[in-house]
Amino acid sequence: MGYEILDEINFPIIVIEDFTIIYANKKFTELFGNAVGKKCYEVIHATASPPSFCAILNLISGGKGEEEFYEPNLKRWFFVKVSRIDSRFLHLIVDITEKIELLKKVEEKEKFYRTLLEIAVPIFIVQNGVFVYVNSQFSELLGYAKEELLGKSPFEFVHPEDREKVKRRYESRIKGERLDEDYPIRILTKSGERWVIISPRRIEYNGNPAVLGVVYDLDEHIRQRNIVLTLHRLLRHDLKNALSAALMSLELLKEGQMSLEKVENSIRKALEIVEHSKIEELKPVDLAELAERASDNIDAEIVIKGNCVILADDSLFSVFNNIFENAVKHGKASRIEVTIEKKGRDCEIRIADNGIGVPEELKEKIFEGYSATGSGIGLKAVREIVRNFNGNIWIEDRPGGGAVFVIRFKDCVI
Known part of the structure; x- marks a missing residue:
């Protein structure tokens, strides 16, 4: 053939x-x-x-x-x-x-985008009014498993006051109308309310119109902004006190009632407050060492026992300094005992003084800005700083008289 x-x-x-x-x-x-x-x-x-x-x-x-x-x-x-x-x-x-090479490139791109969807930022897709896709980040943000979200209306997870706005924007976007791309809303997670920014886009998903949303968590930005405001407020309060003391020392120096060394110490303390009020990256902080530095120029006997190293920054210097000054100036204390104890992953600090103590009715008020004695503004800022590092602060009575400031930092020991 x-x-x-x-x-x-x-x-x-x-x-x-x-x-x-x-x-x-x-x-x-x-x-x-x-x-x-x-x-x-x-x-x-x-x-x-x-x-x-x-x-x-x-x-x-x-x-x-x-x-x-x-x-x-x-x-x-x-x-x-x-x-x-x-x-x-x-x-x-x-x-x-x-x-074959084209198919490989397509597969690689698909794998890349699938990976991107899973690891980058919280992402969801809504079609016909329900979630048809959520990535792991979005699932973690809301606190629900993917299976609990798919098929559910996204509006169930929007704060009631923002719900109608989100519905209107979704319906308009599905129709192809152009709107401002990004907007802030409050979402309802399993652990509570949370501020986020939604960045939605109209897409075709399985051949039909849908909305893809990228979510940016605002809570961390708000927390950082609050840290800035707190530190600025605390800096003004501490610096005013320190400079007032320095000016008084200068007057006493003129009258021959104070040495030049004490005046220098007062001014040095004002400069140290400015230095320790800077906003820094989190780092390992030796609490005993920080308390020791904060005790300089405090007119009382201060004893420090125990230690913890936690993830924080030097703004905790102002926490110790404010409590020490408050004990001496307003509590009339002559001795302060600081006990720092590690409790698992937590760290507890007990600052006990032998002063006049804090009346029961003021134990909470002084952390809310109450200033009958002039101490409230500083202690309010102290609580805010402590909370910035996943901590809490309260006051107990000291047996035999005086007050005990208790600070508990959770899950922070390194």
């Missing part, structure tokens, strides 16, 4: 009988060399017998007679289609390298 006409076809073609190549057209010979008389599996697959995915075996067993293979010398992928002609098999071979 003459197969010479197949030489004009620009695809590799071979004819096989009993797995032996009895004809190869010019294109096949150009790519694979002179193969007539050789076993097809030796030429194509470099094996000693037909592989399990052989197109001939596939066709004989009732399959489509197709296979794909990679030729390492040519570094090309090929697709084989086998047709049966009596006892012989005609192989049409097509180079599919570009197709």
